[in-house]
Amino acid sequence: MPQKEPTFDITKHQLVPKHIILSEKEKKEVLEKYGVDETQLPKILNTDPVVVAIGAKPGQLLKIIRKSPTAKESIVYRIVVENNE
Amino acid sequence: MAVDTSEIRKEIKKIVGKKFLPLKIIDELVEKSVKENLTKEQIRELVKRTIEIYERNLIDPSEACGIVGAQSIGEPGTQMTMRTFHYAGVAEINVTLGLPRLIEIVDARSIPSTPMMNIYLKDKYRKNAELAKKVANQIELTELNEIAEIETDLTDLTITVKPDKDTLNKKGLTIEELFEIIKKMKKISAEIRGDEIFIALDEPSYKNLLDISEKLKLLKVKGVEGINRVIIRNEPGEGYVIYSEGSNLEEVLKIEGVDPYRTITNDVQAVGRVLGIEAARNMIIQEAYNTLSEQGLNVDKRHIMLVADIMTVDGSIKAIGRHGVSGEKASVLSRAAFEITVNHLLDAGRRGEKDTLEGVSENIIVGQPVNLGTGAIQLVMKREKMKRD
Numbered sequence: 001m002p003q004k005e006p007t008f009d010i011t012k013h014q015l016v017p018k019h020i021i022l023s024e025k026e027k028k029e030v031l032e033k034y035g036v037d038e039t040q041l042p043k044i045l046n047t048d049p050v051v052v053a054i055g056a057k058p059g060q061l062l063k064i065i066r067k068s069p070t071a072k073e074s075i076v077y078r079i080v081v082e083n084n085e
Numbered sequence: 086m087a088v089d090t091s092e093i094r095k096e097i098k099k100i101v102g103k104k105f106l107p108l109k110i111i112d113e114l115v116e117k118s119v120k121e122n123l124t125k126e127q128i129r130e131l132v133k134r135t136i137e138i139y140e141r142n143l144i145d146p147s148e149a150c151g152i153v154g155a156q157s158i159g160e161p162g163t164q165m166t167m168r169t170f171h172y173a174g175v176a177e178i179n180v181t182l183g184l185p186r187l188i189e190i191v192d193a194r195s196i197p198s199t200p201m202m203n204i205y206l207k208d209k210y211r212k213n214a215e216l217a218k219k220v221a222n223q224i225e226l227t228e229l230n231e232i233a234e235i236e237t238d239l240t241d242l243t244i245t246v247k248p249d250k251d252t253l254n255k256k257g258l259t260i261e262e263l264f265e266i267i268k269k270m271k272k273i274s275a276e277i278r279g280d281e282i283f284i285a286l287d288e289p290s291y292k293n294l295l296d297i298s299e300k301l302k303l304l305k306v307k308g309v310e311g312i313n314r315v316i317i318r319n320e321p322g323e324g325y326v327i328y329s330e331g332s333n334l335e336e337v338l339k340i341e342g343v344d345p346y347r348t349i350t351n352d353v354q355a356v357g358r359v360l361g362i363e364a365a366r367n368m369i370i371q372e373a374y375n376t377l378s379e380q381g382l383n384v385d386k387r388h389i390m391l392v393a394d395i396m397t398v399d400g401s402i403k404a405i406g407r408h409g410v411s412g413e414k415a416s417v418l419s420r421a422a423f424e425i426t427v428n429h430l431l432d433a434g435r436r437g438e439k440d441t442l443e444g445v446s447e448n449i450i451v452g453q454p455v456n457l458g459t460g461a462i463q464l465v466m467k468r469e470k471m472k473r474d
Binding site: 045070 | 107108109110112338345346347349356358359360361362363364367368386387390394397398399400401
């Protein structure tokens with residue numbers, strides 16, 4: 001059997017929730033709504049496979065729509081940071 | 086009916102307005118409203134009450150949810166079997182369960198002690214035993230000594246590989262393919278002689294002969310590195326599913342016939358590497374929850390979710406413990422209170438660290454009220470009001 005290069009989209013894997021890149025304006029709104037600054041948000045590395053796949057850059061805010069067993073859907077935010085390792 | 090629910094849903098969302106209700110509760114409300122055939126007035130009342138109850142049940146600000154979570158997992162954890170080697174779910178595959186597995190998960194171990202994968206197949210393959218077998222053959226690691234006899238001739242300093250025809254067929258290999266694989270080895274020249282492969286050394290010597298024959302034995306002929314054994318099972322409603330002992334998510338997902346969107350491994354770090362931090366978080370929750378409930382322990386998912394959240398806030402998977410979450414706390418006293426006290430205090434002293442006494446353990450150490458629960462608020466009295474009374 002011939003082996004093919006991986007041609008699948010990891011963002012469609014059942015374990016991977018939806019990641020959406022927010023615009024600068026939306027980012028500001030989120031920070032204002034929660035009264036936090038960037039450093040207080042959960043982080044996601046710029047080397048994360050999903051970040052690479054959707055092409056997010058450090059400093060951008062991702063909106064993640066998780067499937068939650070308790071609330072069916074829950075929205076969290078992660079800020080893209082540079083991977084220093 | 087379908088139109089009805091969307092209408093009611095809109096109505097409910099309008100009533101909820103700026104307040105918040107989780108989607109799950111809204112779904113339930115919609116369902117109930119349709120079933121009971123409620124009037125608009127009744128729906129309004131229902132939603133209003135629901136919001137009231139929902140808000141009353143929210144965790145209070147400054148509630149020590151971490152401690153509650155730790156207790157809730159720790160207490161049933163004491164009843165876990167200390168050492169269990171079970172055959173879980175799949176016959177013949179040995180999986181670490183119980184406390185050792187739970188420890189493994191929160192330690193964010195880079196390789197689990199019994200890695201395994203559930204490999205789901207694409208539609209075409211999962212209904213067909215032949216095709217499923219073929220995929221399994223692609224996955225299971227086959228070394229040369231499993232399919233062939235390797236004879237070394239000490240007088241001529243040559244090696245003869247005699248493949249077993251039946252096993253070769255079973256693995257779907259031909260002698261030519263085998264030859265191609267062997268040919269790629271360094272420092273040898275090989276040729277096919279009938280059913281055998283004859284190997285001569287470029288630099289004949291005893292040592293080389295032994296080295297090469299050892300290498301030949303372990304030569305990977307087919308399969309994926311790390312996958313030692315596979316088992317195919319026919320699951321009702323799903324078709325053929327491959328279970329593997331050993332795990333290599335990166336490579337298995339590339340194999341044709343494997344459904345890359347559903348295939349999973351119990352190796353949390355690999356999930357993080359291949360599918361990202363959010364997938365790893367999901368995997369931690371799933372694995373920890375399954376480990377606990379498999380032992381008959383009922384721990385609320387929210388506690389486990391909190392653990393998974395803490396382990397993944399930084400973007401990489403951190404262990405709960407000295408090398409991870411606890412070792413990276415900002416406060417010296419808090420770190421010292423956990424483990425290796427003297428070293429932490431000594432290092433901090435040498436560096437001239439400051440402790441701002443914001444956490445819980447620091448404040449307990451110095452004998453102050455903690456900044457938590459009732460300790461988090463200060464009372465302010467309005468003097469005018471007092472006078473009026």
